[in-house]
């Protein structure tokens with residue numbers, strides 16, 4: 001398709017919306033992003049850019065910038081709290097690695113690239129509905145409407161309000177905080193480290209590099225918390241939390257002392273990707289899940305790149321949407337299923353599942369073939385998603 005003739009309206013300036021907008025605009029399309037925020041800004045702390053997401057950023061010419069900001073991750077390692085028993089051991093292999101990056105750093109890189117490519121932003125634009133058709137539009141709070149486009153994209157994340165009842169929240173969320181990385185501390189600068197107590201408590205430390213030039217190296221500290229316990233946690237106060245942290249993982253007490261944690265809640269859903277004629281969902285609006293497998297941001301990048309290659313190889317928008325779904329559906333189905341199955345082993349009230357995890361599953365993950373399979377699963381590369389989208 002000729003991109004110069006395309007007129008695209010995107011609701012949501014998150015990872016999926018921004019990367020799609022940049023790639024479209026750089027190819028000549030007219031792109032407007034509508035976001036509810038008063039100014040575009042990131043939500044959340046840090047995450048691991050896997051080789052899949054890195055391949056998309058490389059295609060966009062932005063990988064070097066992301067790598068400069070982030071921290072190389074070559075191992076993910078988890079132990080039972082208070083013991084030396086390893087129950088999670090994932091390596092990337094010799095030639096591959098993840099890049100742990102602060103959300104604000106990736107957001108800045110994507111936003112700058114989108115502006116440079118000519119994307120227009122409309123802020124304080126809260127979408128409430130979409131009107132399908134040959135020239136679909138986004139209806140906004142206060143009676144505003146987007147321009148009539150050739151294609152409308154719902155990139156509004158897991159809480160997208162469009163045309164559905166939101167999926168129920170998962171029982172567990174987590175406190176997330178970005179804290180200074182302790183130089184010469186007990187943590188490895190290239191590893192995600194986790195501790196578990198049954199499946200009801202999980203804590204983690206991830207080095208995430210710098211947000212901007214000259215700012216200090218940081219870490220993301222996370223602490224799982226049942227959503228129904230959030231008020232009790234708040235009223236108990238910081239001293240009580242620090243006491244819990246000291247019992248579970250004493251080395252992380254300095255993080256809890258400094259943290260200004262935000263409580264994140266998760267949903268699991270796979271919605272219909274096509275929400276109406278010429279209306280497409282990408283990223284978490286299509287498929288949201290707990291961050292247990294750490295794929296969401298990478299999936300949003302893959303969705304965006306897949307739509308681009310599909311448009312490049314199709315004669316009409318309808319053909320492009322069909323090709324895009326063919327390229328992405330299997331990978332999404334597989335990861336949604338895996339995440340749904342695995343999350344309760346790490347985040348639930350079950351007493352049986354963590355025992356199965358520690359006694360039956362953990363030892364098998366040390367077998368050479370299993371190690372390879374698990375490595376491919378966690379890096380997002382199972383079923384070759386990058387090849388599938390023809391990047």
Ligand SMILES: Cc1cc2nc3c(=O)[nH]c(=O)nc-3n(C[C@H](O)[C@H](O)[C@H](O)COP(=O)(O)OP(=O)(O)OC[C@H]3O[C@@H](n4cnc5c(N)ncnc54)[C@H](O)[C@@H]3O)c2cc1C
Nearest residue numbers: 012014015016036047127156157283284291294295296297
């Ligand atoms: C705590 C936590 C940890 C995570 N860790 C990882 C990880 O390690 N690895 C990983 O790959 N993923 C991780 N994820 C998942 C990842 O953050 C998401 O999958 C990813 O951000 C999805 O991108 P998106 O573009 O679909 O949506 P988002 O990035 O959520 O962006 C949605 C955008 O839509 C806007 N918006 C929402 N509603 C409206 C509206 N009504 N009108 C207009 N605009 C609207 C928002 O302001 C926002 O800008 C984590 C998520 C959380 C919450």
